[in-house]
Amino acid sequence: VDERARDEFAAFAAARSGALIRLAYVLTGDQHAAEDLLQTALAKAAARWGRIHSAPEAYVRQIMYREQVSSWRRRARRREMTMADLPDQAAAVPAASEETRLSLQAALRALPAGKRAVLVLRYLEDLPEAQVADILGCSVGTVRSQTHKAITELRSVLASAGLTRTEVGP
Amino acid sequence: MNEPDNPITHALREIAAQAGPPGLSADAAWRAGRRRRLAAMAAAAAAITAAAVLVPLAVHGVLGGTAAAPTSPAAVPGVVTTLSETTSSPAGTMTVQVRFRPERTGARLLSITYWGRSHASVRHPALVFALSKPVAPHHTALVDIAVKLTRSELRHFAGSVPLRPSVRRLPVVASTLTAFLGGPFGPMTHHEHSTMQNGKSSRFHVLIQEALLIIVRE
Numbered sequence: 165v166d167e168r169a170r171d172e173f174a175a176f177a178a179a180r181s182g183a184l185i186r187l188a189y190v191l192t193g194d195q196h197a198a199e200d201l202l203q204t205a206l207a208k209a210a211a212r213w214g215r216i217h218s219a220p221e222a223y224v225r226q227i228m229y230r231e232q233v234s235s236w237r238r239r240a241r242r243r244e245m246t247m248a249d250l251p252d253q254a255a256a257v258p259a260a261s262e263e264t265r266l267s268l269q270a271a272l273r274a275l276p277a278g279k280r281a282v283l284v285l286r287y288l289e290d291l292p293e294a295q296v297a298d299i300l301g302c303s304v305g306t307v308r309s310q311t312h313k314a315i316t317e318l319r320s321v322l323a324s325a326g327l328t329r330t331e332v333g334p
Numbered sequence: 335m336n337e338p339d340n341p342i343t344h345a346l347r348e349i350a351a352q353a354g355p356p357g358l359s360a361d362a363a364w365r366a367g368r369r370r371r372l373a374a375m376a377a378a379a380a381a382i383t384a385a386a387v388l389v390p391l392a393v394h395g396v397l398g399g400t401a402a403a404p405t406s407p408a409a410v411p412g413v414v415t416t417l418s419e420t421t422s423s424p425a426g427t428m429t430v431q432v433r434f435r436p437e438r439t440g441a442r443l444l445s446i447t448y449w450g451r452s453h454a455s456v457r458h459p460a461l462v463f464a465l466s467k468p469v470a471p472h473h474t475a476l477v478d479i480a481v482k483l484t485r486s487e488l489r490h491f492a493g494s495v496p497l498r499p500s501v502r503r504l505p506v507v508a509s510t511l512t513a514f515l516g517g518p519f520g521p522m523t524h525h526e527h528s529t530m531q532n533g534k535s536s537r538f539h540v541l542i543q544e545a546l547l548i549i550v551r552e
Contacts (some may be wrong), residue, residue, distance in 0.1 A: 190349050210367025
């Protein structure tokens with residue numbers, strides 16, 4: 165039974181690790197951190213593999229979201245924070261929309277993990293607030309406030325870069 | 335929900351597309367998961383142990399040999415009391431020392447320490463409580479609680495059980511009842527009983543005086 169479960173797990177990891185690493189990268193903004201996050205999530209899923217009867221990917225994704233938020237909190241308490249590298253600027257002065265795009269990416273990468281996770285769930289995974297709250301283990305009110313604060317921060321970053329604030333947000 | 339051309343959605347997709355190939359090992363993750371599962375099981379056993387040691391009682395350790403007469407000082411409220419019990423057997427000796435402080439609302443167990451050299455070793459002991467007979471709510475008869483220590487290997491042992499004094503509830507295995515400790519700590523009665531199952535387990539048997547246990551339904 166253990167061998168079969170192990171084979172199933174290996175097949176799942178091989179099939180879905182591509183999509184999962186992309187999610188991990190969006191959450192962490194760093195390739196090594198993304199690989200660590202995915203490895204941790206897969207290890208946690210492996211520990212309960214026999215009891216995950218359906219949707220193992222959703223289970224792994226939920227672990228990744230929660231793990232990333234909680235590990236960021238731990239790092240913040242230790243005053244150690246991994247900041248993603250800002251994308252290299254093009255040699256030529258980019259057009260306004262291109263500049264906005266790069267600045268927005270940089271601003272997203274600089275967001276705290278919790279706010280970034282909320283935006284990923286709301287805007288990339290396109291999930292309703294209730295489901296986001298369920299995945300993150302918080303209230304719908306928290307999701308709303310975190311979303312609002314995150315968008316406010318993005319607008320602030322873009323405004324400080326001299327870009328229009330109306331280009332971001334719903 | 336969100337318009338598909340939302341700039342945040344676009345930016346997140348672009349960031350995701352920058353991810354490199356996953357440099358991970360499913361086999362390593364599986365092995366890490368297995369270690370995590372084993373660690374969780376050990377932690378659960380330790381939690382049972384921590385809950386178990388809150389019984390304000392006299393522990394009578396028996397390893398298949400003849401127990402020495404226990405020291406049983408009178409329990410005076412507020413005064414820390416120590417009970418020591420040394421048990422001898424052909425395999426060796428074991429001493430169990432119980433410290434507790436009688437209080438107005440019951441008794442607070444301070445420590446259980448055991449040491450000795452015997453066939454029995456207690457590493458990650460699993461303590462299992464079981465009522466020796468059915469107990470109705472608020473029943474005042476003597477209640478016998480067996481604390482079974484499952485040993486893991488044959489070595490000498492010494493150790494102490496960690497305490498969580500704030501916890502005053504004791505889960506009763508295989509029962510829907512939870513035992514609360516309450517009432518005055520009366521004189522204790524030692525109850526000798528032991529089983530030695532092929533040298534693989536030792537059993538501490540305790541007897542709690544009348545009215546020390548109040549059983550309530552959850």
